[in-house]
């Protein structure tokens with residue numbers, strides 16, 4: 001990869017293609033907490049790749065499982081057919097579900113597909129149980145639920161919707177971010193439980209008998225790490241139960257130890273009716289997503305001829321053998337290496353280290369939970385996002401640190417194997433470079 005011309009033909013996702021191609025940022029290898037640039041320079045991974053490599057990079061056990069599976073069974077058709085590992089993977093995932101109420105798994109290839117699958121299941125479920133008017137899907141402003149048409153419709157990021165037609169039966173409640181009241185909160189902010197009642201506004205507007213489901217990220221990641229206020233998710237659960245609305249937690253980022261527990265549902269003690277997940281499901285090694293559903297949801301689709309297809313939905317690569325092998329090995333590694341507990345133990349060190357940046361100009365908020373943090377910087381006048389972009393590129397090119405940026409917020413989510421020295425290194429670099437931008 002020596003010539004810049006070689007980079008031209010890949011249209012990169014969510015990227016400033018021309019900017020990248022003028023000054024590329026390439027990774028060539030990875031191990032543990034580090035990526036390696038093509039020239040061999042080590043880059044500290046402050047973001048678990050893209051919120052996904054929770055077990056760290058190149059874990060020997062996961063790599064071997066994928067290699068062995070590729071040699072044994074490369075593919076098996078997924079419609080009306082199966083292979084043993086797919087079923088084992090479903091059982092394995094359910095073994096760490098928040099409760100026994102979750103009994104079924106639908107596999108996809110990504111978080112976006114998991115979200116669109118969950119939305120379809122929600123709509124189908126309401127039809128099957130005779131609630132035929134329950135056709136509205138509710139999301140939240142600023143939410144990110146991937147890039148399928150369902151996901152962008154219930155999502156709340158305007159640029160992601162800009163040129164596209166959306167689903168029509170959709171509404172949104174307000175976001176929870178409140179810098180005036182909650183800036184520099186450690187862990188869950190104190191203020192904002194009552195914002196959950198915005199769901200009541202939407203219910204009053206349409207009628208509960210029209211609403212199929214509410215979907216939310218328990219902790220919003222991609223929009224810039226928004227931590228739910230104390231009591232907020234509990235109140236959301238109450239409202240959904242009271243009004244017979246399915247609650248979907250989109251745990252694509254929060255699943256698999258990010259908060260020191262299997263799922264955010266466990267961390268917050270709030271149980272949804274469906275959970276979407278991906279990313280850490282295979283520690284980012286093989287593309288895979290999943291929807292976990294409760295017994296009664298699956299059962300609602302099973303009341304017809306056993307020879308008839310129960311859900312007209314699926315992917316060629318649902319439960320792909322390599323992904324299934326990766327899932328099983330990844331969950332074993334999480335358990336055997338105690339990585340969720342490790343993340344939990346590290347979280348207070350992480351919190352204190354990050355909050356030591358308070359007072360660094362132009363930081364206007366630091367927020368954290370588990371092994372996630374958001375550092376919001378004041379936007380430059382008339383140039384939102386440029387400060388974030390400059391910090392990100394400076395960190396990579398000059399300090400060999402991988403960050404993630406949304407607008408002017410730095411989003412951090414290191415692999416769960418991060419030790420104190422890695423955390424110190426991330427914070428030291430940020431302390432050095434943020435004031436210069």
Ligand SMILES: Cc1ncc(COP(=O)(O)O)c(C=O)c1O
Pocket residue numbers: 051109110111112113115144145146147217221222250251252253278279
């Ligand atoms: C909460 C959430 N849902 C869905 C997605 C989409 O996942 P994918 O990029 O695998 O389609 C993401 C990706 O970051 C996410 O954070």
